[in-house]
Ligand code: ADP
């Protein structure tokens with residue numbers, strides 16, 4: 001199964017992707033996570049990405065496509081994957097079409113999570129994630145048992161440098177201008193599924209399951 005999950009920052013892409021991965025035994029490929037790993041390891045790519053990410057702007061398409069093409073070589077992706085945060089522009093969608101075509105593959109679903117802006121700002125400013133395993137928390141909606149500590153592995157939680165109110169507002173604008181139009185790119189393939197991304201996380205997951213099964 002090959003899925004794309006699209007939605008504005010804070011829509012719950014990462015949260016829902018992790019639930020899907022567990023049930024369907026496929027891999028989550030998050031370009032945001034890959035970029036943060038590059039930054040952590042201080043690679044050239046990571047250092048070049050800092051100014052875009054911290055300003056809430058997109059990293060150039062050719063950088064992203066090069067990074068994804070490398071990932072696509074990995075055998076772990078054979079059983080299927082959920083692409084989280086990629087593609088984010090029409091040129092990236094075309095690049096992905098080419099990667100899939102080269103392998104004789106097609107997408108099964110493009111899940112579009114719909115959440116109003118006011119809710120996104122509330123979610124993102126309270127988002128925290130585990131510095132080691134990447135598990136996602138929210139100080140308001142799903143806090144860890146012990147403040148600042150991951151329930152799963154006891155590591156400290158971090159607040160992403162781009163989850164500030166100012167950057168979030170820019171990221172929402174970038175989503176509307178550069179990412180939302182790519183939903184139209186997938187319409188002719190008949191794979192676009194709109195999902196109501198509001199309410200309880202498990203209820204949203206049930207809506208996704210209804211579409212996937
Ligand atoms: P969120 O899920 O909150 O939208 P991500 O973790 O997916 O955030 O992405 C964080 C930042 O990383 C983005 O604001 C952007 O700067 C960069 N980024 C991630 N994926 C892409 C992509 N496919 N194209 C361009 N930039 C990206």
Ligand code: ADP
Nearest residue numbers: 009010011012013014015123127137138141201
């Ligand atoms: P994205 O990957 O789309 O940027 P995340 O999955 O990281 O979004 O979720 C953003 C924040 O919102 C996190 O703090 C997460 O715990 C929280 N969150 C996710 N889904 C919900 C929901 N249904 N209700 C409330 N908060 C949520």
